[in-house]
Each structure stands twice: as structure tokens, then as C-alpha cells.
Amino acid sequence: MRSSDLISMSLGSLFKRKIRTCLTILGVVIGIASIVIMVSLGIGLDRQAMEMIAEYGGLTQITVTPGGGGMDMGSRNVGGSDPTAYLLTSKSVKDIASMPHISLVSPILYVDAVIRGGRYERSGQVKAMSLEALKEKYSDFAEGGLPKEGDTLAFIFGNMVKKDFVDYKTKAGFWDTGKMPNIDFMKSPLFTIFDVEAYEEAKNPDSSQSNSGGKEENAEGQLQKKGPPKKYLVPAAGVLKGGEEDYFQYSYDVCCDIEAITPIITKVFRGRPIPGQPTNKNGKPYREIFYNELLVIVDNVDSMEETETAIRQMGYNSYSNTEWVEEERQSARQRQALLGGVGAVSLLVAAIGISNTMLMSIYERTREIGVMKVLGCRLMDIQLLFLCEAGLIGLIGGLIGNLLSFAISFIINTITKATTSVIPGWLALAGIIFSIFVSIFAGYIPSRRAMKLSPLSAIRNE
Amino acid sequence: MPEIKGPSLIKVRDLFKIYKLGEERVAALNGVDLDIEAGEFAAIVGASGSGKSTLLNMLAGLEPPTRGSIEIAGERIEKYSESKLVEFRRRHVGFIFQSYNLMPSLNAVENVALPLVFRGMDKVKREKLAIQTLEKVGLKKYMRHRPTEMSGGQQQRVGIARALVLKPDIIFADEPTGNLDSVTTLEVMKLLREISGNGKNTLCMVTHDDNLSSYADRVIRIKDGKVIENIKIQRG
Numbered sequence: 001m002r003s004s005d006l007i008s009m010s011l012g013s014l015f016k017r018k019i020r021t022c023l024t025i026l027g028v029v030i031g032i033a034s035i036v037i038m039v040s041l042g043i044g045l046d047r048q049a050m051e052m053i054a055e056y057g058g059l060t061q062i063t064v065t066p067g068g069g070g071m072d073m074g075s076r077n078v079g080g081s082d083p084t085a086y087l088l089t090s091k092s093v094k095d096i097a098s099m100p101h102i103s104l105v106s107p108i109l110y111v112d113a114v115i116r117g118g119r120y121e122r123s124g125q126v127k128a129m130s131l132e133a134l135k136e137k138y139s140d141f142a143e144g145g146l147p148k149e150g151d152t153l154a155f156i157f158g159n160m161v162k163k164d165f166v167d168y169k170t171k172a173g174f175w176d177t178g179k180m181p182n183i184d185f186m187k188s189p190l191f192t193i194f195d196v197e198a199y200e201e202a203k204n205p206d207s208s209q210s211n212s213g214g215k216e217e218n219a220e221g222q223l224q225k226k227g228p229p230k231k232y233l234v235p236a237a238g239v240l241k242g243g244e245e246d247y248f249q250y251s252y253d254v255c256c257d258i259e260a261i262t263p264i265i266t267k268v269f270r271g272r273p274i275p276g277q278p279t280n281k282n283g284k285p286y287r288e289i290f291y292n293e294l295l296v297i298v299d300n301v302d303s304m305e306e307t308e309t310a311i312r313q314m315g316y317n318s319y320s321n322t323e324w325v326e327e328e329r330q331s332a333r334q335r336q337a338l339l340g341g342v343g344a345v346s347l348l349v350a351a352i353g354i355s356n357t358m359l360m361s362i363y364e365r366t367r368e369i370g371v372m373k374v375l376g377c378r379l380m381d382i383q384l385l386f387l388c389e390a391g392l393i394g395l396i397g398g399l400i401g402n403l404l405s406f407a408i409s410f411i412i413n414t415i416t417k418a419t420t421s422v423i424p425g426w427l428a429l430a431g432i433i434f435s436i437f438v439s440i441f442a443g444y445i446p447s448r449r450a451m452k453l454s455p456l457s458a459i460r461n462e
Numbered sequence: 463m464p465e466i467k468g469p470s471l472i473k474v475r476d477l478f479k480i481y482k483l484g485e486e487r488v489a490a491l492n493g494v495d496l497d498i499e500a501g502e503f504a505a506i507v508g509a510s511g512s513g514k515s516t517l518l519n520m521l522a523g524l525e526p527p528t529r530g531s532i533e534i535a536g537e538r539i540e541k542y543s544e545s546k547l548v549e550f551r552r553r554h555v556g557f558i559f560q561s562y563n564l565m566p567s568l569n570a571v572e573n574v575a576l577p578l579v580f581r582g583m584d585k586v587k588r589e590k591l592a593i594q595t596l597e598k599v600g601l602k603k604y605m606r607h608r609p610t611e612m613s614g615g616q617q618q619r620v621g622i623a624r625a626l627v628l629k630p631d632i633i634f635a636d637e638p639t640g641n642l643d644s645v646t647t648l649e650v651m652k653l654l655r656e657i658s659g660n661g662k663n664t665l666c667m668v669t670h671d672d673n674l675s676s677y678a679d680r681v682i683r684i685k686d687g688k689v690i691e692n693i694k695i696q697r698g
């Protein structure tokens with residue numbers, strides 16, 4: 001039998017029993033739509049997670065931290081004679097930069113500073129890194145832009161940093177009053193004090209007096225009453241784009257070029273340890289600056305593991321999103337299997353519906369099948385006719401089910417205002433193929449039964 | 463008219479068909495021997511329950527015998543599997559039913575073309591052949607009618623055309639006039655006689671009506687599963 005005749009005969013007998021065919025197809029439509037929607041939710045959630053990971057440094061970024069006990073020298077017990085062995089220095093930067101597949105290495109140094117603008121001040125850390133790293137991380141500016149090489153020190157402010165400024169007298173800021181401090185970073189003059197301790201001391205000597213032990217010891221040793229520390233005029237290079245409520249990863253950052261800030265802090269703390277930097281056994285500072293972190297960016301995802309292992313072998317600690325991604329992938333897989341399973345149950349019900357309908361129609365068509373056999377229809381063709389009917393139910397059900405899924409997906413995304421449900425092309429295609437496959441499977445037993453019917457049933461006169 | 467003497471197209475030897483009904487065994491055929499020559503119009507007659515239909519079904523390869531041999535067109539079909547029997551029917555057999563068994567959703571041409579569909583013939587060719595065959599049975603005018611739009615006699619003519627369209631070696635017919643009134647019965651019998659055309663086609667018809675055996679070249683009388691009479695009628 002020709003396949004065109006096979007298909008038109010199958011279509012004919014489906015068409016003859018319109019209502020029953022429609023109901024059977026409806027079952028398949030619901031089954032396929034629920035599978036596709038469930039899987040699409042899984043994909044959507046997965047994609048959202050991946051987007052979040054990308055926001056947090058992406059898949060090619062490694063953060064390197066000092067090995068051993070870190071920057072806290074008291075707890076360091078590694079490195080043998082040299083307690084600075086696994087700290088991050090300009091040599092570490094060079095070493096890592098010489099490894100293959102590295103596209104960027106930048107030191108990161110956290111510098112304590114008080115920034116004053118008008119009546120307001122912010123006491124906290126400034127993140128210093130190389131210009132290249134700044135360029136890599138901060139790209140969208142509302143005002144100003146990145147500092148250039150050789151520029152004097154200038155800060156980049158995050159779009160929500162203003163909230164961290166407080167009135168220098170009342171100590172009340174946005175978080176207390178709910179009122180946004182009135183500072184224009186780009187226009188009003190900004191002063192920065194790096195010797196935070198001295199600044200606090202000068203501001204309210206009473207509170208520092210009560211600071212018992214340390215103060216007295218200090219007084220015994222070298223009693224030098226200083227005036228208020230030096231203020232530096234550090235302008236803003238730029239303010240990051242975003243409204244005052246548009247939080248993102250860098251919203252609260254204050255950062256700058258590390259090349260511009262290190263000469264200043266070395267000058268400020270000449271002969272004294274820089275806060276946060278390690279000191280030797282005698283409490284004296286080292287000549288070198290030790291970085292808090294290194295930012296490493298690898299040129300492709302596949303060399304992540306290799307690079308991280310190499311860095312760890314150098315004695316440093318490292319952190320990246322690789323494990324997070326792997327965890328996320330795994331839970332996404334589980335989630336999809338669970339959601340898909342829920343949908344599969346409804347397709348199973350639909351498949352039972354197909355088997356049932358086909359068996360019923362075979363009993364009704366016993367005579368017709370017998371006549372076909374007497375007239376010389378091959379057994380294989382009879383089976384194919386029924387499989388073809390089942391396959392057509394699957395095809396039509398799958399197509400309509402997909403249309404329904406796209407509609408439901410659109411509604412879900414409109415309601416959640418996000419891409420919660422994603423139906424990629426492969427899912428739609430897989431939905432249709434799966435639908436046809438399941439339907440044919442459901443039609444198999446009835447088709448065998450039809451094939452085995454006796455041709456004599458056609459002869460007998462009822 | 464000159465008699466065409468052919469070789470035996472159908473050769474049946476010692477044929478048994480025993481049905482088991484619980485403990486009871488019913489011998490529908492009880493040792494049948496018969497020969498039908500090519501080009502003959504044979505009528506199998508006998509009382510109700512004598513085993514006529516059982517014999518015909520076995521000859522047409524619709525049912526396997528319990529014992530004995532059946533040779534048709536040189537093939538021994540008694541041990542054929544179901545699928546081999548289908549192939550046998552496809553090569554040699556046309557069948558006319560008592561209750562026509564036309565497909566209700568197909569019109570006359572499509573019904574006649576159905577066996578050709580099963581043989582993979584393309585639509586244009588098979589329609590042409592079906593229309594030609596319908597013309598032979600005098601139904602060209604009704605070729606686009608569906609079975610429900612035709613009388614019993616017309617439906618049976620379509621059924622005859624459907625058996626004829628393949629130009630089979632043998633056409634089997636079980637009570638082809640069983641559902642028709644006497645006038646129409648005569649018309650259909652005349653048509654069958656015409657188709658037999660003195661040796662052009664081999665026909666094998668079952669009937670319980672003795673009068674109809676007068677249209678045949680050979681009358682085979684069956685009683686209790688046995689051939690009790692096998693006579694050749696000289697025509698012309």
C-alpha cells in the first residue's frame with residue numbers, strides 16, 4: 001500500500017468519528033501542553049539562575065585570596081621562616097599573569113577611608129584595583145567615567161552609595177531618617193581622610209579616652225599629640241548608572257585606580273603600619289603592599305578548572321562560580337525531571353485514552369477489517385493503518401499542545417513580568433516527537449489486535 | 463457453443479474441518495474430494511448447515527482445514543500461514559459477499575478500486591481500471607454514488623466489479639443473491655453467467671437455492687460435509 005493512501009485512509013477513519021477523535025486529541029493536547037509548560041518552567045528558572053551567576057562575576061572569573069592564615073599575621077603558621085610566603089604581592093600578579101589562558105589579573109586592595117562631602121561623611125572601604133579591572137567591571141556610567149592612566153586619585157561611586165553617607169554631627173543618615181543625603185558627587189568638593197583612627201580621635205577625644213588599655217600603653221611609649229589628620233581633595237571620576245533603588249552588584253561600591261591610591265596611603269602612613277596590612281614580629285610594617293585579593297579572568301570556561309588548580313598549587317586560596325554553577329545545573333536537572341514527570345503523568349493518561357479509543361474502534365470495525373483482509377490487504381498494512389491513526393492523533397495533539405503551551409507560557413511571563421517560562425525550539429520539537437512516539441506506542445496493542453482479527457468475521461452474516 | 467476443457471484449477475483431496483465446541487466435535491467437512499476446471503462456473507449447493515460455506519472459505523484461503531489437501535492454481539495452500547494466505551489471495555482470489563460489504567464512506571469507484579489500493583496502484587490508474595470494470599457490470603452511471611444511495615442489486619454489482627477488477631484466477635461467491643429479491647437475483651445471476659463468459663473466468667458460487675444451479679457449468683451437491691453429487695452440465 002502506498003503511504004499516501006495509508007495516511008488518507010487513516011485520516012478518513014479519524015474524520016468519520018469526529019467527536020471521539022477530538023476528545024482523544026484533547027487528552028494528548030493537555031498532556032503535551034503540561035509537559036512542555038513544566039519543562040519550560042524548569043528552563044526558565046535555570047536561565048534566571050545562570051543570569052544571576054553571570055551578574056556575580058560570570059563563569060570565567062576567579063577571586064584569589066592569600067593562602068595560609070590570610071592577612072591576619074597572628075594566626076599565620078605556614079610558610080616556615082617567611083610568614084609572608086603565601087600573601088598576595090605584585091610578584092603573585094606577575095606569576096599568575098604568566099600562566100596560559102589568563103586574560104586579566106588585577107590586585108584588589110581594600111583601603112579604609114572617610115569620605116566627606118558637605119555635611120555628610122562615609123566611613124568605609126574603598127576598593128582599589130587596576131585600571132583594566134575597573135574597565136572590565138564598571139562600564140555603565142550616569143555621569144563622568146573611568147579615570148585615565150596617570151590621573152591623580154579619583155573615585156568611582158556606585159549608584160546607591162549616597163545611602164551610606166551620614167550627617168557628621170548627628171550620625172544620622174538615610175537608614176535612620178529615610179532622607180537621601182544631599183550630595184552631588186560630581187560637583188561638590190569631596191574630602192578624603194585615610195588615617196581613620198586619628199580622624200575619629202580628633203573628632204571626639206572623650207570616647208577615645210575611655211578606650212582603656214591600649215591608650216595608656218600608647219601614652220607610656222610615645223606620647224605624641226597630633227592634630228587632625230590630613231584631608232585630601234579627591235574628586236569623583238564618575239557615578240555608575242542606575243536609579244537610587246536599582247540595586248545591582250556594584251551599587252554600593254566606591255573604587256579607584258590602585259596605582260593612584262598606593263602612593264598616597266604609603267605617604268600618609270610613612271613609618272607606621274598601614275591599617276589592614278600585616279606587620280612583622282616586631283610590629284614593624286613590611287616595605288611591600290600586600291593585596292587583599294587578586295581578580296583573575298580566564299579567557300574561556302573550559303580552562304577554569306586547570307587555572308584554579310594551578311593557583312591553589314601556588315599556595316593561594318581561590319574562589320569562583322564553577323561549583324555554584326555545577327550545583328545550580330544539578331538542581332536544575334532535578335527540578336526539570338520533577339516538573340517533566342508531573343507533566344508526563346497527564347500524557348500517560350492521554351496515552352491510555354488513545355489505547356482505549358482505538359480498541360473500541362477496532363471492535364466496531366471488525367467487519368471492515370475482515371473485508372479488507374479478504375480483499376487482499378497485507379497484515380502489515382492493517383497494522384500500519386492503525387499505527388498511522390495513532391500517530392496522527394499524536395501529531396495533531398502535539399501541534400495543538402505546543403500552540404497551547406506557547407500561549408500559556410506567554411501568559412505566565414506576562415503575569416510574573418519575567419522570563420519564568422522559556423520554550424526553546426528543541427523543546428517544542430521534542431514535544432511533538434514525544435507526542436507522536438507515545439501515541440504510536442499506545443496504538444501498538446490495538447494495532448496488533450486488528451492485525452490478528454480473522455477475515456471470517458467479514459463473511460459471517462449477523 | 464464449443465466447450466473449453468481446461469486442466470483442474472482446484473483440486474481438493476480428503477478434506478476435513480472439525481470444529482470443537484467444548485467437548486463436542488462437529489465435522490463441518492467430512493472428507494471432501496473435488497475438482498474444478500479452469501474457466502468453469504461451479505455451484506456448490508446443499509441444505510443449510512451442510513458445510514458449503516466452510517468449504518468455500520477453505521478454498522478461498524480464509525480458514526485452514528483440519529486435515530486434507532487443497533491445491534489451487536498449482537499451490538498447496540492447506541498449511542499456509544496467515545500471511546502466506548494473504549499473499550495467495552492477493553495473487554489469485556476475488557471474493558463476492560452475501561451482504562456486499564462495501565465501505566459506506568466510499569463511492570462506487572472507490573469501492574471497486576479498493577483491492578487495487580491494497581496492491582499499491584496509483585490513483586489515476588486504479589480509477590481508470592475501476593471505471594472500466596463498473597462499465598462491465600452496467601453501473602457507470604452510478605459510479606459516484608455511495609452504497610447508501612444504491613439498491614441491493616446495484617450494491618451487489620459493485621461488489622462483483624470489486625471482485626473482478628483484479629482479473630483474479632478464481633472468483634468465490636458465498637450466497638451472492640442471498641439478500642436480494644427474486645427479480646434482482648435473476649439479474650445478478652445473469653451477470654455472473656456473463657462474467658463466466660464460457661471459460662473466460664472461473665467462478666465458484668455457494669447457494670442453497672437449487673434453481674440457481676441451472677446457471678452453472680458444474681453442480682457440486684454437499685450433504686453433511688460430504689460431496690454426494692458432482693455433475694458437469696452441458697450448456698449450449
Ligand SMILES: Nc1ncnc2c1ncn2[C@@H]1O[C@H](COP(=O)(O)OP(=O)(O)OP(=O)(O)O)[C@@H](O)[C@H]1O
Binds near residue numbers: 511513
Ligand atoms: N466457527 C464454527 N464453529 C463451530 N461450528 C461451526 C463453525 N462454522 C460452522 N460450523 C458448523 O459447521 C456446519 C457447517 O456450516 P456452514 O456454515 O458451512 O453451513 P452452510 O452449508 O454454509 O449453511 P447455510 O446454508 O445456512 O449458510 C454447521 O453445522 C455449523 O454449525
Ligand SMILES: [Mg+2]
Binds near residue numbers: 514515516
Ligand atoms: Mg453458508
